Amino acid sequence: MASIQGPVDGHGHAGVKDLESYRTVHAHSMSKANKDVFEVDEPRDAYINHSRWVVDCDCNGAGLTSLQWKVSCCFDCGRVFTNVMFPKDAKAIETELLKRREDTTRNWKNETLKVLKAETKGTV
Numbered sequence: 001m002a003s004i005q006g007p008v009d010g011h012g013h014a015g016v017k018d019l020e021s022y023r024t025v026h027a028h029s030m031s032k033a034n035k036d037v038f039e040v041d042e043p044r045d046a047y048i049n050h051s052r053w054v055v056d057c058d059c060n061g062a063g064l065t066s067l068q069w070k071v072s073c074c075f076d077c078g079r080v081f082t083n084v085m086f087p088k089d090a091k092a093i094e095t096e097l098l099k100r101r102e103d104t105t106r107n108w109k110n111e112t113l114k115v116l117k118a119e120t121k122g123t124v
Contacts, residue, residue: 006066026073051106
């Protein structure tokens, strides 16, 4: 069954199965790259890009996140965003986007549910 993806989907091949393993895999990756890991607690908005919950990073990278964890790790620079914000209607947004056949058309960034529904009519 299709779903909006998060860290388990994007980094499962590296052993990510829960929040602890996400942070461990990230720390290990940063150590191998000789980069520091540092937490950022300022609020960051999550959005959906190609059927994935993501958070933009200051380094121009982006990290995956999930509704359950609300944390995002940037594998480019080492930041760990610990205060990820989701829209109050996130589940309804996911449900609407999952009506679309292609991952590449499952995108959301601040559109209303009404706008998403209108857009979906043109993609299914």
